[in-house]
Amino acid sequence: MLDFDGVSITYTPLGNSANDATITAILHETTEAIEDRGEGRYKVRRRVIEVSGADVSAPDITDYFTIDSEKWGVVSFGDNDWGMVTIAIARPEMESNRDPAGTQRRLG
Numbered sequence: 001m002l003d004f005d006g007v008s009i010t011y012t013p014l015g016n017s018a019n020d021a022t023i024t025a026i027l028h029e030t031t032e033a034i035e036d037r038g039e040g041r042y043k044v045r046r047r048v049i050e051v052s053g054a055d056v057s058a059p060d061i062t063d064y065f066t067i068d069s070e071k072w073g074v075v076s077f078g079d080n081d082w083g084m085v086t087i088a089i090a091r092p093e094m095e096s097n098r099d100p101a102g103t104q105r106r107l108g
Contacts, residue, residue: 009049010066011056023055027067035092042092046075050084059087 006024013019028048035044049065056063059077065087066072072089080086 007067011051012064012066012071013056014060015062015064021055023051025065026050037092040094042094045091045093047072047089049087049089050080051087053079053083053085056085056087059085065089 005026007027008022009025009027011021011023013021026049028050030045030047032043032045035042059074061074063074064071065074070091072091075088075090077085077087
């Protein structure tokens, strides 16, 4: 399945870039939601990826994945019956809007 539907991404175990590895993953659709996180409102993008258990044998919430130059953090994970690991990842981005003069303002 990875051979047909997979794309190359970077896996950073335990958030340590010295251990970066290029792996193949199946990327599922991205969803977006606005969340209030105390210090401001964030647009949070979420997606599920599937990777080989041989590439990511012990996922952790301190791991992250880089997809198209964007870092995504691990939210949760579980094993799949076919030697694949299913991982939920997220990417929060500070929400801002523009006033009529074109300057950015933080929402919240």
